[in-house]
Amino acid sequence: MSRSTAAAALAVLAAAVFFPDATAAQEEPTPSVSISPATVAIGQVVEVYFTCPGGTDEGVTSPGLSGAVTQSGAPAFVKSVPGTYTATVKCRGTSKVGTAEFTVLERVSATFRFIPERPKPGQAFRAEVDRTACPSGPFVFASTGFRDAIRPNQLEGVVVDTPGRHSVVIQCWLGRNLIKGGGMLEIAEPDAPAADRPAPSDEAEQGANAEPRHAPVAGPRKPIIKPKGAPQTGGGGTA
Incomplete structure (x- = not known):
């Protein structure tokens, strides 16, 4: 390999290492856009944020906004027709488009x-x-x-x-x-208190704890003694 050929090869290698590729250097910037809040009610206000490295001629536009927004962070009213809309931004020097969606409702209520x-x-x-x-x-x-x-x-x-x-x-x-x-x-109504049960009386408690009583056992029957006397009178006199 000649000296000229080697020098050319080194030059190409150095360019690849120390300089970005020509295509990469010319890569188009990607614009971005966001809507805050992303959900609102008809007639309310949103804030529109976007980045456009090369600037923008049209600003951020959307069929759901009352008009174009040319300054990032600026407020904008939404339209009075509910639906989901897309906001777009086009920047100078690029064919790419930044987009963001937002939703318009009939009503937004704190629940x-x-x-x-x-x-x-x-x-x-x-x-x-x-x-x-x-x-x-x-x-x-x-x-x-x-x-x-x-x-x-x-x-x-x-x-x-x-x-x-x-x-x-x-x-x-x-x-x-x-x-x-x-x-x-x-x-809610308070819980009903538990019914107070009457405390058992001493007599009832003694009766419940007392041993059962048994009927008395009957002893031998005593003989019947008849009085002496005349059988015709039935009296008890002496003769």
Whole structure:
């Protein structure tokens, strides 16, 4: 091998090691887009985030949004037609498209349930809240059936001492949207106390513990002694 050929081979090897492949160097960037929250009700607001290394001319568009979003993190209203929509973003210098799905519902309500479901008067309880509509709350959770006010984000408490049904109000933030909900708290009747049994009297207790009595054994019958006297009179005089 000549010196020129060897030098050319070394040059090719060095280029492969120290410089990326030409195809890799020209790889198109992949844009991304996200919608937060991903589930909202009609007429509510979402925040749109996207990355576009080369910038974008059109911004993020979707048939479910009220208009194009050209700044990442900006808010946008959703349309008033329920459904699942796709948001897209196209960037300069690439043919790739970033996409994200979001869902528009008729209504989003904060829902919850109590454990136990029907607490007894004065009993402690905890609540489980649906995190779809209330991801980090609630900040309001109130009822006349709670003995004390429930602090924000607290889901434990004690019910009042009176049985009955009480309305419950709950409010949360879902992104920039105020979500409200409600329900009922039913406080059950207390358990009936066990009937007090009368304590047994001493006589009854002695009678129950006493040995059984036996009837007395009859002795030999005594002879019948008839008085002396005239048989015709039946008297008892002397002759």
